[in-house]
Amino acid sequence: MIPIAGSAYTYTYATLGELVAWIIGWDLILEYAFSNMAVSVGFAAHVVDLLDWFGIHPNLRWISPAYLPSGLQDLAGNSLYPSGWHFGFNIPAFLIVMLITVVLVRGIRESARTNNIMVLVKIVAILVFVFAGISYIHPTNYHPFYPNGWSGLLTGGSIIFFTYIGFDSVSTAAEECKNPQRDVPIGILATLIICTILYIGVAVVLTGLVPWQTLLDDAAPVVNSLRKLSLLPGNHNLHWIRLIILIGALMGMISSILVFQLGQARVWFAMSRDRLLPDIFSRVHPRFRTPDVATWVAGFLVGIPAGLLDIGTFSDLSNIGTLFAFVLVSVGVLILRYRDPHRHRGFRAPGGPIIPIISVFFCVLLMAGLPIMTWFRFFAWLIVGLIIYFTYSRHRTEFAPSRRER
Helix, strand or coil, rough: CCCCCHHHHHHHHHHCCCHHHHHHHHHHHHHHHHHCCCHCCCCCCCCHHHHHHHHHHHHHHHCCCEEEEEEECCCCCCEEEEEEEECCCCHHHHHHHHHHHHHHHHHHHHHHHHHHHHHHHHHHHHHHHHHHHHHHCCEEEEEECCCHHHHHHHHHHHHCHHHHHHHHHHHHHHHHHCCHHHHHHHHHHHHHHHHHHHHHHHHHHHHHCCCCCHHHHCCCCCHHHHHHHHCCCCCCHHHHHHHHHHHHHHHHHHHHHHHHHHHHHHHHHHHHHCCCCCCCHHCCCCCCCCHHHHHHHHHHHHHHHCCCCCHHHHHHHHHHHHHHHHHHHHHHHHHHHCCCCCCCCCCCCCCHHHHHHHHHHHHHHHCCCCHHHHHHHHHHHHHHHHEEEEEEECCCCCCCCHHCCC
């Protein structure tokens, strides 16, 4: 119905007004930025694994985050770094973000073609892991099936929810679709079904290969599990499967970073166009026709923290931001059904208001499963956003009191 850039920000602007739109836009900046930081750290961990496969071992100082809440251990459990801060910078995480930024500044067509190739490689790698790993599953690893009870199940669902940001990011590029009313729903629903099946397949095989406790705080759990198993007698084939998975995982994470960075820049662009952010962020490059300033700023704001912090810190904040955005979009659907029931809808979902209500309930339920510190950080982020809105943004938009008086 609203086929323009901005995704949830644009939807809430049209249904809930400017203040709520600012809140969701500020939330989306958090959501996309921290999702990309988490994926970038994961990418760096896989780069280290790939170098290890070829027998190359760079200085740990330049391939690991400066902040390690659980420290850093080798495969034998020996401590390499204690928990806390140390002098270093995760160079692979920083470099991949900046490389993707250059690709996005050059244009959406080049980005889309590159992404399509990487997605195909990623799917092949996932299928190889699932079908090759089935024969190495130890059924005893499934008992107990949910060792931390229903609370653990809820927390687990909350922790992995930021993976769903990819479906939201499809809609951030709606202006660049040929037929958004048709293409965006098909793109979101088709990928939702495919990705859910693949995600379950990987989770089932991975937790069958190794005890779940060994996966804690691991930025590259699949390849590290294969690495451990390949050292056991009779498992040499896993050494080569690990290489395939490494290449596929790297391609997959590059495509994820590309999509998240594209989505983040488009949100900045949409908010700037509505004068909630400085006009410079809605500038379009004269040659490449992309929001180059927004893309570059987003690149540095993601790349630098990705070199400093760990994957867990990023993913928790991204999860609560994603869930909060989905809550507001669902509320917007309900309000739009009430305010404008006769507007043409190119895509209709069955169930009337029931589906949005269920969506709100389960999103809030998953938010409740996140750590309390994540909530404190999230509210702190929102407070900073509200201060910026009331001191700067609301005085520049078309709804500003000074403009209405004219």
